[in-house]
Amino acid sequence: MQFLQPPGWVRPKGYSNGVVTSGRMVFVAGQVGWDENEKFQTDDLVGQVRQALTNIVAILAQADARPSNIVRMNWYLGDTAEYNARLAEIGAVYRELIGKHFPAMTALQVAGFVEHGAKVEIEVTAMLPA
Numbered sequence: 001m002q003f004l005q006p007p008g009w010v011r012p013k014g015y016s017n018g019v020v021t022s023g024r025m026v027f028v029a030g031q032v033g034w035d036e037n038e039k040f041q042t043d044d045l046v047g048q049v050r051q052a053l054t055n056i057v058a059i060l061a062q063a064d065a066r067p068s069n070i071v072r073m074n075w076y077l078g079d080t081a082e083y084n085a086r087l088a089e090i091g092a093v094y095r096e097l098i099g100k101h102f103p104a105m106t107a108l109q110v111a112g113f114v115e116h117g118a119k120v121e122i123e124v125t126a127m128l129p130a
Contacts, residue, residue, distance in 0.1 A: 029123060
């Protein structure tokens with residue numbers, strides 16, 4: 001996996017501008033912050049981020065993949081102001097579950113979620129070495 005950083009560009013915080021890799025691809029559908037029974041245990045944003053990332057790690061494991069195999073991560077947020085206000089807490093949860101691995105990322109605020117009660121949805125693409 002090669003992380004792309006054009007010369008002279010400021011290094012992004014918490015993500016990479018791009019990634020080059022080859023191998024077997026793993027696509028993880030958007031995960032909201034509910035448990036394996038599709039029940040929200042909390043309406044707290046950080047708690048839902050923790051659960052969504054936990055779900056992603058569990059799904060990756062089914063393909064013998066780890067968080068370090070993630071090459072792209074898309075975050076869909078209900079409220080970017082709340083996200084930015086709690087970024088330090090979210091970062092701590094991210095590092096606990098994903099590690100110090102920062103793939104290419106996108107974060108967007110959305111008008112709403114299909115799943116009532118969701119505050120975040122995260123989808124990933126991972127690559128297993130060939």
